[in-house]
Amino acid sequence: MAKWFESHLPKIVLAPSFIAVLIFVYGFIGWTAWVSLTRSRLLPKYEIEGFIQYERLFDSPRWDTAITNLYIFGGLYIGISMVLGLILAILLDQNIRTEGAIRTIYLYPMALSMIVTGTAWKWILNPGLGVQNMVQGWGFENFTFDWLVNPDRAIYAIILAAIWQSSGFVMALFLAGLRSVDTEIIRAAQVDGIPTWRVYTAIIIPSMAPIFLSAFIVLAHLAIKSFDLVIALTGGGPGYATDLPATYMYAMAFSRGDIGQAASSAMIMMLVVFAIIVPYLYSELRVTKHD
């Protein structure tokens, strides 16, 4: 008995985590998928009726706005965060002093909740107080910076705060990548008199391709899940101009009492995340198997 116990112990201790994740994640997603196929409104119903909730969803102008916002947000947020992150990483890689402290400061925005740091951003972006007010005070009376309250621009205000939050994080990922590049090759290139910028563009950055992919995956899933950022800065407003899929789902579930719509929008988000991470995980696993 004791012998059996010892040899099976690894499986026994792993089981609770495994089962917990299985039920908690896939069981509950299954429930959501089921309900998304019913006529549920205020209360969940369980008779399957087909894809009516999805038809309603795609007819909804509000969902349309949320998806358009997600494209704009995702594209700019991922692109700019990666470029800034790379620049910061190269800067920190120049053998500078007090690197540990600087790295920590760059990472602070990521370590703090956007709900909380949103307070500062609301002040800075408020036309009557922050940047607009300050520049006007310098004598540029016609200067306007009203992104936060302008329905056409509010999403860009959110993107600005999102980039602030993530750039340092991307920097840390890229810095690890820069440090893992084989120093022999770099030294050889320098001996040959190749200029530093060429060393970066031709040798170092291409060899970091896997890290670019990881950073992209992490940022992409963060973009799709974005929630607290919008809640903190605009609450989805003005109107629903800054709704993202997660806030749409939240509004349907809690202020509209429309469980069917909430479930179907959640399922669409699920599918998008699956579409991004499944190929990634598949390629990761294949690589490790070849080792």
Add this chain to the structure above:
Amino acid sequence: MARAVTTQRKAINTLIAWIVGLLIFFPILWIFILSFHSEGDAIKSPLEVITSTWTFESYATVQERSNYFRHFWNSVVISVGSTVLGLIIAVPSAWAMAFVPGKRTKDVLMWMLSTKMLPPVGVLLPIYLICQNLGLLDTRIALVFILMMINLPIIIWMLYTYFREIPGEILEAARMDGASLREEVIYVLLPMAVPGIASTLLLNIILAWNEAFWTLTLTAAKAAPLTAFIASYSSPEGLFYAKLSAASIMAIAPILIMGWFSQKQLVRGLTFGAVK
């Protein structure tokens, strides 16, 4: 690529890096500055804000009006509770995967980690309804349990990467010397695992402390931690900047301070082990 550069270039680069750091830190600093002014002074122009009288009145008002410390305590209970509970479940799992890896260990690990990437909206409805049926809405115990489940994959992953760094030969040597499994775990493994467990603890407290999606959806006045409290305090127009800032500072100060004194763990944790 750590390269040799001249002292002068090094000084200039360091200066640039600090200027960027100041820019990044500015919004946090600004919350701090706003929190020490009266509501009327907090809506003046930046220079006037700094030069107007500094006062503690916003902190006093926040505490007086909304029992701030109750929410602070909720945050502590929820983040520490869910982390400790998660560690109790995760330590044996991560240990099993790191030291007795099977054929599928890597797959299981990747699969668990992938679930952390899924949007929480996919499981929100059933969890909300279960909590409602069990009368657990707006209770700390529900959040402790849910945040534990949500962060479990991260906890296991972090512990696994740390445990992997412990040389297996030491365990083998202990076994050869006749140590039982129990002794092996208590006298050999645990002392070497403590730093990793501590980092995981720190990261998870931060994640749970910052959690907004679940705290906003599952709590109201009673069990609301700081994130939910601050979100309820702020209107889209943001009318109470000084009080909001005071509440915000008390919510971020613990993390700023903890993070500063454990920089390595913070960086490694936030990058999920990518940066050592």
